[in-house]
Amino acid sequence: MALIVQKFGGTSVANPEKIKNVAQKVLQCCAKGNQMVVVLSAMAGETNRFVDLAQQMQAIPDPREMDVILSSGEQATIALFAMAIKEAGNDAISLLGDQVKIRTDKMHTRARIQSVDTDLIRKHLDDGKIITVAGFQGVTEDDDITTLGRGGSDTTAVALAAALQADLCEIYTDVEGVYTTDPNICSEARKINRISYDEMLELASLGAKVLDIRSVGFAKRYKVPLHVRSTFIDNEGTWVVEEDKKMESKPVSGIAYNKSEARITISKVQDKPGIASKIFTPISEKGIVVDMIIQNTRAGDLTDMTFTVPRTDYEQALQIVEQVANDIGAAGVSGSKNIAKVSIVGLGMRNHAGIATTMFKVLAEEGINIQMISTSEIKISCVIDKKYTELAVRTLHEAFGLDKEHPAITS
Amino acid sequence: MALIVQKFGGTSVANPEKIKNVAQKVLQCCAKGNQMVVVLSAMAGETNRFVDLAQQMQAIPDPREMDVILSSGEQATIALFAMAIKEAGNDAISLLGDQVKIRTDKMHTRARIQSVDTDLIRKHLDDGKIITVAGFQGVTEDDDITTLGRGGSDTTAVALAAALQADLCEIYTDVEGVYTTDPNICSEARKINRISYDEMLELASLGAKVLDIRSVGFAKRYKVPLHVRSTFIDNEGTWVVEEDKKMESKPVSGIAYNKSEARITISKVQDKPGIASKIFTPISEKGIVVDMIIQNTRAGDLTDMTFTVPRTDYEQALQIVEQVANDIGAAGVSGSKNIAKVSIVGLGMRNHAGIATTMFKVLAEEGINIQMISTSEIKISCVIDKKYTELAVRTLHEAFGLDKEHPAITS
Numbered sequence: 001m002a003l004i005v006q007k008f009g010g011t012s013v014a015n016p017e018k019i020k021n022v023a024q025k026v027l028q029c030c031a032k033g034n035q036m037v038v039v040l041s042a043m044a045g046e047t048n049r050f051v052d053l054a055q056q057m058q059a060i061p062d063p064r065e066m067d068v069i070l071s072s073g074e075q076a077t078i079a080l081f082a083m084a085i086k087e088a089g090n091d092a093i094s095l096l097g098d099q100v101k102i103r104t105d106k107m108h109t110r111a112r113i114q115s116v117d118t119d120l121i122r123k124h125l126d127d128g129k130i131i132t133v134a135g136f137q138g139v140t141e142d143d144d145i146t147t148l149g150r151g152g153s154d155t156t157a158v159a160l161a162a163a164l165q166a167d168l169c170e171i172y173t174d175v176e177g178v179y180t181t182d183p184n185i186c187s188e189a190r191k192i193n194r195i196s197y198d199e200m201l202e203l204a205s206l207g208a209k210v211l212d213i214r215s216v217g218f219a220k221r222y223k224v225p226l227h228v229r230s231t232f233i234d235n236e237g238t239w240v241v242e243e244d245k246k247m248e249s250k251p252v253s254g255i256a257y258n259k260s261e262a263r264i265t266i267s268k269v270q271d272k273p274g275i276a277s278k279i280f281t282p283i284s285e286k287g288i289v290v291d292m293i294i295q296n297t298r299a300g301d302l303t304d305m306t307f308t309v310p311r312t313d314y315e316q317a318l319q320i321v322e323q324v325a326n327d328i329g330a331a332g333v334s335g336s337k338n339i340a341k342v343s344i345v346g347l348g349m350r351n352h353a354g355i356a357t358t359m360f361k362v363l364a365e366e367g368i369n370i371q372m373i374s375t376s377e378i379k380i381s382c383v384i385d386k387k388y389t390e391l392a393v394r395t396l397h398e399a400f401g402l403d404k405e406h407p408a409i410t411s
Numbered sequence: 412m413a414l415i416v417q418k419f420g421g422t423s424v425a426n427p428e429k430i431k432n433v434a435q436k437v438l439q440c441c442a443k444g445n446q447m448v449v450v451l452s453a454m455a456g457e458t459n460r461f462v463d464l465a466q467q468m469q470a471i472p473d474p475r476e477m478d479v480i481l482s483s484g485e486q487a488t489i490a491l492f493a494m495a496i497k498e499a500g501n502d503a504i505s506l507l508g509d510q511v512k513i514r515t516d517k518m519h520t521r522a523r524i525q526s527v528d529t530d531l532i533r534k535h536l537d538d539g540k541i542i543t544v545a546g547f548q549g550v551t552e553d554d555d556i557t558t559l560g561r562g563g564s565d566t567t568a569v570a571l572a573a574a575l576q577a578d579l580c581e582i583y584t585d586v587e588g589v590y591t592t593d594p595n596i597c598s599e600a601r602k603i604n605r606i607s608y609d610e611m612l613e614l615a616s617l618g619a620k621v622l623d624i625r626s627v628g629f630a631k632r633y634k635v636p637l638h639v640r641s642t643f644i645d646n647e648g649t650w651v652v653e654e655d656k657k658m659e660s661k662p663v664s665g666i667a668y669n670k671s672e673a674r675i676t677i678s679k680v681q682d683k684p685g686i687a688s689k690i691f692t693p694i695s696e697k698g699i700v701v702d703m704i705i706q707n708t709r710a711g712d713l714t715d716m717t718f719t720v721p722r723t724d725y726e727q728a729l730q731i732v733e734q735v736a737n738d739i740g741a742a743g744v745s746g747s748k749n750i751a752k753v754s755i756v757g758l759g760m761r762n763h764a765g766i767a768t769t770m771f772k773v774l775a776e777e778g779i780n781i782q783m784i785s786t787s788e789i790k791i792s793c794v795i796d797k798k799y800t801e802l803a804v805r806t807l808h809e810a811f812g813l814d815k816e817h818p819a820i821t822s
Contacts, residue, residue, distance in 0.1 A: 016467035050487065056427035057494035065497070068505050069490035072483035076461065079480035083468035086476075094479050098509070099554055143510055 002167040003035045003125070007135065007157035010044035011174045012231040013077050022231065023084035025172075026130060030090065035125050037164065039135040039157040040081055042073025063108030067137075067147045070109075071097065074134035074153075081132045092130040095120065097137035097145065102156065104138035104146045111138055111146035112214075113155060116163035133160060151212020158215040162222030169224050171211065172231040177238030178203070178210050180402040181255040185390045188403035192253060193236070196243040199253045200226075202345040202379045206256035216240065243347060251348035251355050252400040257389050258341045261291060262314035263371065264307055264321055268331030271303040278328055279305060282320050288313040292341070292374045292383065306372055308383065311337055339371065340389040343381040344396060356380050362399045368392055413578040414446045414536070418546065418568035421455035422585045423642040424488050433642065434495035436583075437541060441501065446536050448575065450546040450568040451492055453484025474519030478548075478558045481520075482508065485545035485564075492543045503541040506531065508548035508556065513567065515549035515557045522549055522557035523625075524566065527574035544571060562623020569626040573633035580635050582622065583642040588649030589614070589621050591813040592666040596801045599814035603664060604647070607654040610664045611637075613756040613790045617667035627651065654758060662759035662766050663811040668800050669752045672702060673725035674782065675718055675732055679742030682714040689739055690716060693731050699724040703752070703785045703792065717783055719794065722748055750782065751800040754792040755807060767791050773810045779803055 006026060013019050022040075030036050050069045054061035078094035085092035100120060104111035121131050135153025138146045148155050154171055161169035176191050178200065183189040195203075197220035204213035210228060219226050219240060229237025247253075269275055276295075283290060293307040309317045314337055325333045349355045359380055363370060368391065372383035384392055397403060417437060424430050433451075441447050461480045465472035489505035496503035511531060515522035535542050546564025549557045559566050565582055572580035587602050589611065594600040606614075608631035615624040621639060630637050630651060640648025658664075680686055687706075694701060704718040720728045725748055736744045760766045770791055774781060779802065783794035795803055808814060 016464060019468065053427060053487070053491055054494060057430065057491045058498040062494050062497050065490040065493045065505055068493075068507075069487045072486040072490075075483040075486070076464070076480045079476040079483075080464055080468045082476045082479075083465060083472050086473050087469040094476055096479075096556075145507075 001033050001035060003037070003164055004029060004168050004170060005037045005039065005157050005161040005164065005166045006170045006172060007039040007153055008041065008172045008231060009153065009174070010041040010047070012172055013040055013081070014044040016080065019077070019080050020084050022172075023081060023088060025231070027085065027088055027090060030130060036130045037121060037125075037160055037166070038081065038130065038132045039153055039160065040074060040077045040132060041135050041153040043077055046073040046076070064144060067108045067145050070147050071134070071137040071145045074136055078132045078134050085130050085132075090130060091128060092132060093124050094132045094134070095124075096134050097156075098139035098143065100133055100160075102138040102159070104140060104148070106140050106142075106144070106146070108144075108146055110149035111140075113138055113148065113159045116159050118163050121160070121164065148214075151215065154212040154215035155218060158218040158222075158224055158226070161224045162218055166224065169219065169226050171215075171226060171228045173210060173228060174231065175210060176230045176233060176235060177228050178208065178240070178254070180253070181393050181397050182257070186394045186397050188394070188397055190403060192238050194239045194241060194247065195253055196247055196347055197240060198243065198378055199247075199345050199347055200240045202343070202376070203254050203256050206341070206343045206345065206379065206381065207258035208254070208256050211240070248348045248351055250346055251352040252344045252346035252402065253348075254345050255393055255396050255400075255402065256343045256345065257393055259386055259389060260311050261308040261339060261341060262311045262335060262337040263339045263383060264309065264314075264317060264333065264335040266305045266321060266325050266330045266333050268298070268302045269305050269325075269328065271297070271301045275328060276305070279321065279324050280307075282324060283309070283317055286313075286316060286320065288317050292372055292381065294372050294374065308339070308341070308372070338386045339383050340386040340392075341381050341383050342389065342392045342396065343379050344400065345379040347378055349378050349380070358399060359396065362395050363392060366391055366395050412444050412446060414448070414575060415440060416448045416450065416568050416572040416575065416577045416580045417583060418450040418564055418581070419452065419583045419642060420564065420585070421452040421458070423583055424451055424492070425455040427491065430488070430491050431495050433583075434492060434499060436642070438496065438499055438501060441541060447541045448532060448536075448571055448577070449492065449541065449543045450564055450571065451485060451488045451543060452546050452564040453481075454488055457484040457487070475555060478519050478556050481558050482545070482548040482556045485547055489543045489545050496541050496543075501541060502539060503543060504535050505543045505545070506535075507545050508567075509550035509554065511544055511571075513549040513570070515551060515559070517551050517553075517555070517557070519555075519557055521560035522551075524549060524559070524570045527570050529574050532571070532575065559625075562626065565623040565626035566629060569629040569633075569635055569637065572635045573629055577635065579638060580630065581638045581640060582626075583640060584621060585642065586621060587641045587644060587646060588639050589619065589651070589665070591664070592804050592808050593668070597805045597808050599805070599808055601814060603649050605650045605652060605658065606664055607658055607758055608651060609654065609789055610658075610756050610758055611651045613754070613787070614665050614667050617752070617754040617756065617790070617792065618669035619665070619667050622651070659759045659762055661757055662763040663755045663757035663813065664759075665756050666804055666807050666811075666813065667754045667756065668804055669754075670797055670800060671722050672719040672750060672752060673722045673728075673746060673748040674750045674794060675720065675725075675728060675744065675746040677716045677732060677736050677741045677744050679709070679713045680716050680739065681741075682708070682712045686739060687716070690732065690735050693735060694720070694728055697724075697727060697731065699728050703783055703794065705783050705785065719750070719752070719783070749797045750794050751797040751803075752792050752794050753800065753803045753807065754790050755811065756790045758789055760789050760791070769810060770807065773806050774803060777802055777806055
């Protein structure tokens with residue numbers, strides 16, 4: 001008998017028929033002798049409806065009250081799901097974030113889970129019930145309701161799986177798993193069968209939307225085996241697991257891209273201690289998140305500083321930087337919203353020489369200029385002109401053999 | 412500075428515009444220096460939507476899970492209301508039934524309030540906040556969510572007013588107050604300015620829908636002054652208060668009717684101890700609520716037993732009674748769904764002789780036959796043919812002078 005945590009997203013529980021289908025899937029797994037904890041999102045569309053209502057009330061909705069209304073969406077879904085299980089003759093009980101005591105910090109609308117109390121779930125599991133838990137929500141030490149932000153239900157599922165020391169956490173979604181790249185822009189994209197936590201973390205942070213990065217972080221820390229798979233098709237999906245030897249044989253596991261950033265360059269900055277702090281402190285004080293930062297050395301004691309910010313913060317960031325550039329005597333500020341970041345990720349990079357060289361050569365052969373480069377142990381990101389995004393992704397996908405079952409080493 | 416509890420029903424908070432209007436009303440009252448606790452229902456239509464969803468999941472929805480989904484409706488409303496107050500520049504906080512610790516018994520979908528913890532509300536009031544509390548919901552000692560059934564938000568408001576020893580509980584609704592009778596069938600119906608708890612209890616139990624009977628009972632027990640008034644028109648409504656001398660000067664305060672019952676008669680029952688129990692035990696075991704019971708003495712040791720049940724339970728009750736009649740050797744069973752109960756209510760009945768006589772005479776003059784009569788200290792109910800309901804109500808309304816400011820004593 002295994003303990004399995006399953007999570008179904010909003011499109012999987014969009015209406016009563018779909019909730020019944022999910023109940024059938026859960027019952028099939030239960031009938032094999034497994035104990036089941038089922039984490040559900042709000043019905044697709046509900047969250048947007050609540051946000052719309054809230055924005056009619058208040059220009060910037062109060063975060064605490066936003067969490068009160070947002071959390072009511074999952075509350076409805078889990079009740080309906082429990083009814084469906086009971087109608088099928090099994091026993092079930094729905095539990096809210098505050099009933100499970102999913103304790104979070106006080107950062108409303110993007111709270112972080114601090115602890116999970118498993119006593120109540122254990123008790124009901126021992127009674128033979130199927131447990132359904134509201135995803136996306138928690139409760140502060142003052143009993144205020146919080147929500148976990150984008151992808152929060154994934155995080156709830158993995159946190160519960162970790163706390164319960166579950167044998168497996170299955171994330172059901174509307175795609176078949178994690179792909180080598182976005183199938184929408186590369187028809188050769190293939191489902192990845194197994195991927196390490198670290199690679200998945202990089203892919204999630206670089207723009208792959210199938211799994212929330214926090215849930216992958218949780219899974220890695222507590223060694224929870226994740227299985228990302230389709231609600232609607234009964235195939236194996238992608239296993240996100242601890243690194244094994246075999247994984248390193250592939251130099252690149254996946255290719256991600258992100259078109260939602262913008263680039264800002266300050267040219268001819270004096271190259272002396274404290275300058276970076278002068279530039280980035282006022283930006284972070286406005287809550288703007290800086291992603292890539294690159295500093296080029298010029299001749300003399302001057303340097304160019306380039307960085308990227310979310311495109312929605314571009315104008316505000318530009319304004320701040322122009323002020324700073326003036327204060328520190330830089331030559332000028334330039335920038336562009338027409339950029340994209342294309343990244344390759346793979347554990348094998350650590351052992352295979354020349355992966356970066358291959359990436360640069362392949363892009364150059366297509367006439368794609370690289371504006372910025374940033375690397376980590378298992379990823380290389382290049383900022384390019386946005387219009388080349390799809391071309392770059394497809395070219396790299398082929399160059400690193402991701403369209404083939406066992407990718408060839410091309411470098 | 413007074414502490415005022417206000418309750419607004421579903422039609423008063425049906426959409427964002429209406430919620431903003433309610434916020435304006437509350438802020439006006441607050442601006443006079445009052446502390447405010449505002450109890451809200453779900454937006455009109457939400458409860459029906461949830462019931463519909465639940466019935467798609469389970470033929471008879473599980474009561475515990477029904478309460479989980481139902482209670483999410485008020486959760487959305489109070490969050491939106493708190494946002495509206497904050498947008499207007501005041502401070503507000505929303506609280507759910509479990510946050511206020513509105514403890515109830517475990518009778519899901521029709522739970523009864525056992526206690527209310529006022530500490531959290533007091534704390535937020537002291538901080539200068541407007542408090543909004545989800546109506547209709549509570550929580551068991553096991554932290555399961557419950558709902559209070561029909562009219563439950565009225566009960567929440569009065570229970571909070573009682574626990575907080577509020578100066579006043581205002582029930583805002585879509586009518587201007589409590590009327591001498593239903594204005595839909597009697598154009599002469601007038602708004603009652605003041606009425607005693609006891610009269611209101613009788614009217615509520617006899618079919619007047621403006622206030623839930625449990626909330627009146629709470630108000631009477633804890634001496635909470637109630638003011639029932641319109642959300643949409645700024646007039647004084649009806650005060651429901653402790654009895655005073657002046658009230659007794661009117662023999663009749665209001666006329667109620669109920670067309671949703673049916674009558675069953677068992678004829679020629681042996682008049683001996685234990686017979687009534689034999690008849691009514693199997694009926695109550697099926698959860699059927701018997702309202703009026705009348706036993707007529709016949710010649711010899713035989714008697715006729717007549718009683719009323721909700722019309723929806725008529726067929727089932729008839730079946731049970733036919734079986735019982737056979738067992739106890741009664742002559743036969745008859746019944747009718749074409750009945751109505753018309754009742755007059757008034758404290759003055761205790762002192763004015765002949766009120767009953769007047770009622771019977773007035774009905775007789777219109778050719779209306781009385782099938783059953785039942786009386787209490789301050790009410791007289793007659794069961795008549797359903798088709799005469801409106802005629803009876805209008806005739807009695809005029810006969811007892813309810814169409815005039817100071818009703819004449821007509822007996």
